[in-house]
Structures are given as C-alpha cells and as structure tokens.
Amino acid sequence: MSCDEKVDCGRRRLLLATATLGGVAGVATAVPFVASMLPSERAKAAGAPVEADFSKLLPGQMMAVEWRGKPVWIINRTPEMLASLKKTDAKVSDPDSLKLMQPEYCRNETRSIKPEILVAVGICTHLGCSPTEKFKTGAESGIDPDWAGGFLCPCHGSTFDLAGRVYKGKPAPDNLEIPPHMYLGDAKILIGEDKKGA
Ligand code: FES
Numbered sequence: 001m002s003c004d005e006k007v008d009c010g011r012r013r014l015l016l017a018t019a020t021l022g023g024v025a026g027v028a029t030a031v032p033f034v035a036s037m038l039p040s041e042r043a044k045a046a047g048a049p050v051e052a053d054f055s056k057l058l059p060g061q062m063m064a065v066e067w068r069g070k071p072v073w074i075i076n077r078t079p080e081m082l083a084s085l086k087k088t089d090a091k092v093s094d095p096d097s098l099k100l101m102q103p104e105y106c107r108n109e110t111r112s113i114k115p116e117i118l119v120a121v122g123i124c125t126h127l128g129c130s131p132t133e134k135f136k137t138g139a140e141s142g143i144d145p146d147w148a149g150g151f152l153c154p155c156h157g158s159t160f161d162l163a164g165r166v167y168k169g170k171p172a173p174d175n176l177e178i179p180p181h182m183y184l185g186d187a188k189i190l191i192g193e194d195k196k197g198a
Contacts, residue, residue, distance in 0.1 A: 049192035051184065054117070062133060064122060067191045071122040071130060072179055074189070081162045082115060084137075084148035092165035094175055101125075102178030103194065111163040111178055119181050119189065120164040126172040129155035151176075 052065045054074045062075040089095045102111050112118050122130050131151035134141050141147040143159065151160040159167045164176030182194040 047192070049190050051188065051190055053188050055187035057187075059116070060135065065191065067179065072191050073118070073120050073122045075118040075120075075162070077110075077116045077118060077162060081135075081149055082110060085109060085161065085163050087148050088150075088161040088163075088165065088167075091167055092161055092175075093168045093170075095165060097165065097175050099174055101175045103180050105194070106178045109163075111165070111175075113181070113183065118163060119178060119191065121177040121179055123177070124153040124155065124158055124172050125166065125174040125176065126153065126156055126158055126170075129153050131158070131160060131176075134159075 047068055050065055050067045050072075052063075052072075052074060054063060054076065057063055057074065057076045059076050059078040060081070062073050064071045064073050066072070094101075097107060097111060100107075106112055109115075110118070111120075124131050131153040134143060134147070134152045135149050136142075137147055137149050139145045141149070143152060148161065150162050151164070153159070153172065156171045158170040158172035160172075160176055161167070164178070166172045166175050179191055180194045181189050181191045184190050
C-alpha cells in the first residue's frame with residue numbers, strides 16, 4: 001500500500017465514523033478510534049479533510065457530511081433549480097458574493113465548481129442555527145407564493161436561495177459559507193482541502 005493510499009484509508013475511516021454519528025452503533029465504533037489517539041493527533045483528525053461520495057445523490061436531493069464539527073451540505077441541483085438563481089439575483093443581498101464567503105474557484109454564478117453541485121456549510125451566518133431545506137417552490141413551500149426554492153433558518157427566519165445566498169432584509173448578514181473542497185472523481189470530493197490554496 002502506498003503512502004497516498006494510507007492517507008485515503010484514514011480519511012475513509014473518519015468519514016465512516018462521522019456518517020454513523022447519531023446512532024448507537026456509530027458512537028460505539030467512533031469512541032475507540034478517537035480514544036486511542038494522542039491529543040495532537042485528535043486535534044489533527046478534528047480538522048482533517050473529509051471525503052464524500054455523492055454518486056447516489058439524485059438530481060434534486062441533498063446530503064450532509066460532518067467536517068470540523070459542522071454540517072456540510074452537498075446538493076445536486078436540477079436544471080430548474082439552477083435556473084431559479086437568475087430569478088433570485090435581485091432578491092438576495094450579496095448576489096455576487098463579494099463578501100468572499102467562498103473560495104476563489106467558486107466565485108461564479110452558481111457558487112460551485114460543477115454548476116449542478118453545491119457544497120455549502122449548513123450553518124446560518126446570523127447566530128449559527130442550521131437552516132432547513134425548502135425545495136418546494138411557490139405557495140406549496142409555505143413561505144411565499146414566489147418562493148424559488150432554498151433554505152429557511154428556523155431560528156429567526158433568514159432565507160437563502162439554492163446557491164446559499166441570503167435574501168435581503170433578513171437577520172443573517174452573509175451568504176452561507178462555501179468550504180474549500182476539490183474533486184477526487186466525478187462524484188467524490190474532498191472537503192477541507194484543495195489544490196488551489198483557498
Ligand atoms: S440563526 Fe439563522 S436567522 Fe438567526
């Protein structure tokens with residue numbers, strides 16, 4: 001096994017542990033791994049990049065992985081969802097994300113590397129609650145008859161579009177953060193590390 005493969009194995013183990021957190025089995029398997037590490041190793045693992053495979057994520061679906069104790073969403077946007085970003089441009093407070101809430105390589109219309117795949121930290125930029133997915137559009141959303149799909153923060157009502165851009169007049173000051181990430185394959189990303197030094 002080469003050195004690179006060993007590193008990958010480590011990442012996979014971390015991802016497996018985080019993916020099962022919340023279940024009794026997850027706690028049972030994660031604890032011995034963490035307990036066997038020295039404090040400096042533990043700190044390193046807590047900030048380590050995390051691999052995510054989204055090959056089973058269908059258009060219109062999202063999944064979450066844990067990175068540095070935060071939920072990171074991966075959303076597979078449909079063409080309709082992408083088209084909605086044009087409509088929300090005028091309604092969001094920082095349409096071009098000039099406040100740099102994303103790495104340089106995601107400073108584009110879709111705030112992503114691949115247009116359809118959004119990778120964003122699922123933490124509201126107001127006081128840190130986790131927004132909920134509101135992909136249903138229009139009156140069916142229960143938010144607004146013109147709702148184009150996005151996210152609603154249950155704490156104080158901030159709303160975000162399908163690129164994680166915050167709507168005007170809401171308590172959240174910034175768009176959702178896009179973490180550094182890079183593609184390891186067509187449907188596999190590494191979150192927390194990139195080759196472009198973001
Ligand atoms: S924490 Fe999200 S709106 Fe306040």
